[in-house]
Amino acid sequence: MKFPLSLCLLPLILAGCATKNTTTEWSGDxxxxxxxxxYINGRFVGQAKTHDQKGAxxxxxxxxxxxxxKYFVVTPHRDSFxxxxxxxxxxxxxxxxGKAYPVL
Structure with a gap:
């Protein structure tokens, strides 16, 4: 399955992704x-929208x-899917x- 650009994991990488998410939650959470x-284990991680950018x-x-x-991935970007x-x-x-590592 190809994932949208905003759907890669940090520090893990999904096949077909060009960017990464900032929060990855693990099994048992x-x-x-x-x-x-x-909320993940009581920590606020984001709010879902009711409609996408096209109004659906x-x-x-x-x-x-x-x-x-299994992994739960989320990014703080308001339009992250x-x-x-x-x-x-x-x-x-x-x-x-694979795993992503900073280069700077």
């Missing part, structure tokens, strides 16, 4: 959704524990192709 706000309604992901070999949305959801470990 708890995702809690309150309204449109997302988007469905949010749900609360629960992250299962083994990430694990907060059901279409993306949790990322399977098999989609990871």
């Amino acid at each position: 708890e995702v809690v959704v309150r309204g449109r706000d997302f 309604a988007v469905q949010m992901s749900t609360s629960g524990l992250i299962p083994p070999d 990430d694990s907060r949305y059901a279409l993306v959801g949790l990322i399977d470990r098999k989609a990871l192709i």
